[in-house]
Amino acid sequence: MTTSERSPVIDLHSHSTCSDGSFAPARLFEEAHSRGVTTLALTDHDTVAGLDEAEAAAKRLGIEFVPGVEFTVTCADSEVHLLGLGIDRRNPALVALCGEIQVRRRRRFFDMVDKLRAAGVPLKTDDVQDGVSLARPYLARMLVEQGHASGHQDAFQKYLRKGGVAFVAHRVTPISRAIEAIHSAGGAAIVAHPALYRNGDEVVNAAVELGADGIECYHSDHNHDVQNHYLARARKQKLLVSGGADFHGPDHARSHMFGKRSCPLDEYERVMDALAARAQK
Numbered sequence: 001m002t003t004s005e006r007s008p009v010i011d012l013h014s015h016s017t018c019s020d021g022s023f024a025p026a027r028l029f030e031e032a033h034s035r036g037v038t039t040l041a042l043t044d045h046d047t048v049a050g051l052d053e054a055e056a057a058a059k060r061l062g063i064e065f066v067p068g069v070e071f072t073v074t075c076a077d078s079e080v081h082l083l084g085l086g087i088d089r090r091n092p093a094l095v096a097l098c099g100e101i102q103v104r105r106r107r108r109f110f111d112m113v114d115k116l117r118a119a120g121v122p123l124k125t126d127d128v129q130d131g132v133s134l135a136r137p138y139l140a141r142m143l144v145e146q147g148h149a150s151g152h153q154d155a156f157q158k159y160l161r162k163g164g165v166a167f168v169a170h171r172v173t174p175i176s177r178a179i180e181a182i183h184s185a186g187g188a189a190i191v192a193h194p195a196l197y198r199n200g201d202e203v204v205n206a207a208v209e210l211g212a213d214g215i216e217c218y219h220s221d222h223n224h225d226v227q228n229h230y231l232a233r234a235r236k237q238k239l240l241v242s243g244g245a246d247f248h249g250p251d252h253a254r255s256h257m258f259g260k261r262s263c264p265l266d267e268y269e270r271v272m273d274a275l276a277a278r279a280q281k
Contacts, residue, residue: 218243
């Protein structure tokens with residue numbers, strides 16, 4: 001059965017090794033193909049570095065590709081994730097924002113390395129890769145690979161959790177700046193997994209007031225009731241609806257949802273129509 005003959009499986013939220021995923025972009029799309037995903041957005045954190053490789057893999061495998069990004073932002077006194085879907089990855093405002101965030105991430109990363117060393121953990125950083133998002137998951141992988149932790153969860157529990165010996169808070173981008181960059185790049189700004197915030201409804205309201213276009217209602221961590229709650233809010237406020245598994249890799253808790261958590265075709269078509277309308281303005 002070809003991709004075109006399958007029931008559509010539309011996933012608008014995934015991650016590669018360019019941020020905190022386990023698979024390189026091409027390998028991510030191979031995994032998506034094996035799980036029956038017919039449309040996939042790569043939405044790495046604060047970077048567009050993997051989109052060219054992802055698009056080439058999608059074309060080879062017959063998967064419809066949606067270029068994306070996921071910004072960590074502040075909104076309604078919470079740290080929030082904001083998806084940008086259908087973006088122009090070469091847009092100057094978007095590229096500039098990603099670059100600023102990556103500089104801040106790199107500075108924070110090596111501050112955490114210094115704290116680890118001060119705590120007696122002789123972490124080696126000679127092979128730190130270029131082109132990846134230097135965040136805590138990457139540092140956790142290094143701790144595991146160098147024998148300082150038994151696994152990702154152990155690394156966070158021992159060292160990297162909030163309040164841990166190596167934790168360093170990071171300066172987060174205001175949501176208004178991220179929305180502006182996404183819109184400048186022709187994309188749709190979507191509040192990711194609102195139920196994961198302590199004040200999800202307040203976050204959605206504040207984000208929409210500042211120009212956000214929609215809500216990620218379908219998500220691996222949203223149960224049926226939560227999903228319906230945010231679908232109702234989206235209908236009431238005339239917002240776009242998105243969805244995806246938020247896949248990070250085979251060892252992640254959400255792995256089993258990849259290929260199962262899908263954005264309905266009619267909602268996806270509304271997102272695409274909105275993107276097309278924005279491109280004509």
